[in-house]
């Protein structure tokens with residue numbers, strides 16, 4: 001039996017049944033496999049999760065009952081098999097059917113016959129990506145929803161928010177694989193020398209314009225390269241690096257929701273902060289932050305604190321720069337966490353907003369008069385961004401939304417800014433999506 005398919009089926013069932021996140025489950029299993037099987041496991045899980053809606057439409061034609069009525073392992077196996085048949089060119093159809101049915105046999109032996117028959121029918125269909133037959137009654141939003149495999153409510157919302165062409169581009173970007181992006185941490189050496197050394201060690205990097213230390217790894221999975229452990233580079237999306245660029249330089253920056261430490265590391269590597277006070281509510285995640293920064297050789301520059309950022313154990317009104325990278329729905333990260341699109345409900349946004357509002361109020365309290373709070377989420381949704389900001393600012397006469405000097409903004413934030421200090425960047429061919437607001441506390445505030 002194919003270990004990658006058995007592991008993929010197990011992950012897909014756990015993601016659905018236990019509401020688990022796919023990435024850590026995949027990572028843990030891939031680490032124990034030969035590299036080729038591990039890469040296949042990653043591709044199987046991400047393709048199946050991303051395209052679940054589209055796959056269900058194809059499967060429905062070969063089934064005499066709704067896909068939703070099947071037991072979880074059977075549904076997962078059918079999606080997994082159909083994903084290989086329809087979307088993964090390099091998998092031969094006999095392996096897609098045979099190996100997937102073999103994996104299901106171990107979990108649900110009595111369903112193997114059904115799975116075999118359905119997948120053989122799918123293998124024989126003419127249906128291919130971009131040619132999903134929805135029948136005559138389907139409107140353009142429904143079509144976009146199925147073709148890009150995103151829930152209808154989210155597609156409707158993004159079309160309203162971004163316009164149809166930009167929404168389509170963002171939805172398609174959520175389904176594309178991108179090269180790994182890293183933060184280069186040259187630690188006093190000229191960046192060009194470090195790049196040349198890494199290329200000689202087998203890690204070729206290409207510069208990304210978004211942020212000063214953002215690079216793309218040319219043509220390989222960077223996660224396993226020894227340079228990652230040596231501290232010269234860290235895997236950090238270029239969009240995340242661009243967000244850190246909005247933080248005004250300061251001797252000490254307070255990072256209020258800091259684990260696993262990607263933006264903390266950006267602030268230190270770019271010199272925007274000499275030291276960072278990094279708060280994180282969850283002890284395990286705080287430990288991970290501390291150990292990440294320590295293995296990067298930056299232990300002495302970070303004070304990691306386990307605390308609720310809504311009640312920070314820090315003096316009020318003292319910090320010149322505060323970063324709040326708030327917990328959020330994550331609608332800008334559907335490429336890396338595809339399960340979010342099937343789990344999130346529009347009504348969940350209110351719960352995120354309540355937490356965000358409490359944390360943003362606390363962030364403004366910590367900020368010194370004349371100082372800046374950068375409020376960031378990896379969500380595109382107005383409820384979690386401008387609406388939170390508007391409510392908090394509505395209660396406080398001492399704070400306002402600021403517009404950083406356009407010349408100092410990283411590309412493409414200058415283009416994304418709408419002249420108000422609000423930056424919304426949709427997921428793109430290279431980047432995750434995010435929204436950021438730059439808030440100032442009035443100089444004379446007490």
Ligand SMILES: C[S@@+](CC[C@H](N)C(=O)[O-])C[C@H]1O[C@@H](n2cnc3c(N)ncnc32)[C@H](O)[C@@H]1O
Pocket residue numbers: 240256257258259260261262263264279280281282285307308309310325326327328359
């Ligand atoms: C978006 S992530 C931060 C990512 C991080 N800034 C980075 O770049 O690596 C949000 C973090 O906030 C933490 N968190 C959630 N609620 C919190 C709270 N009330 N106080 C502090 N941290 C919190 C979560 O555990 C999570 O680690």
